[in-house]
Amino acid sequence: MAKNILRFFHKNNEERREPEIYGTYGLPSNDYRPKPQNPANPNKAKKPTPQEAKKWMESIDYLLEDPKGRAHFSKYLKKQLASENFDFWTAVTELKKQNPRGDKLKKETREIFENYISLDAKFPVNINAKLRTGIEQMIEEPNTEMFDDAQRYVYRLMKDGPYMNFIQDAQIQTLMGGKG
Numbered sequence: 001m002a003k004n005i006l007r008f009f010h011k012n013n014e015e016r017r018e019p020e021i022y023g024t025y026g027l028p029s030n031d032y033r034p035k036p037q038n039p040a041n042p043n044k045a046k047k048p049t050p051q052e053a054k055k056w057m058e059s060i061d062y063l064l065e066d067p068k069g070r071a072h073f074s075k076y077l078k079k080q081l082a083s084e085n086f087d088f089w090t091a092v093t094e095l096k097k098q099n100p101r102g103d104k105l106k107k108e109t110r111e112i113f114e115n116y117i118s119l120d121a122k123f124p125v126n127i128n129a130k131l132r133t134g135i136e137q138m139i140e141e142p143n144t145e146m147f148d149d150a151q152r153y154v155y156r157l158m159k160d161g162p163y164m165n166f167i168q169d170a171q172i173q174t175l176m177g178g179k180g
Helices: 002-009 050-058 060-065 067-079 084-098 102-117 129-138 148-160 162-168 170-177
Strands: none
Touching: 050 060, 050 067, 050 170, 060 067, 060 148, 060 162, 067 084, 067 162, 067 170, 084 102, 084 148, 102 129, 129 148, 148 162, 162 170
8 A cells, every 4th residue: 555655646758647547537627526427327336346355455546547446436436425535535546647737727626726725615525624724825826736735635545444443344245245
């Protein structure tokens, strides 16, 4: 797991490169929430094999590396009315992957800030005041790393809370057994 976290934040050849594992989430231009995995039916995530579902039980990293895992985790969180931390994590991952510059960077970081970080955010994430203030101070001169501490914090919250509930959920247990 530590390798995956380090791999996620390392730079490669003078460029920031995110691992290929974070899927193909597109970002809507006016709302930094990830698009559903299956646009034809946003409530239907592709069914994993029992082996894939069992792999998700080993680590949150395996879950987040797998597009099917992310889709099922997102669906579970939405059902629990608790998807904002995952959506923020995904939006920041996409921001880094796109690596925008100039006005586009300002626009995209402002959208993430307004949707997840500001005091009157549409989908507030669970971060402390110190992290919020640090991001707020960088919003006028943003960079793609400005959300890193908050993203790590949210990752830990997901790992210790929703992820543990997710892997114990009856539907995931059924998928692991190959039933359903």
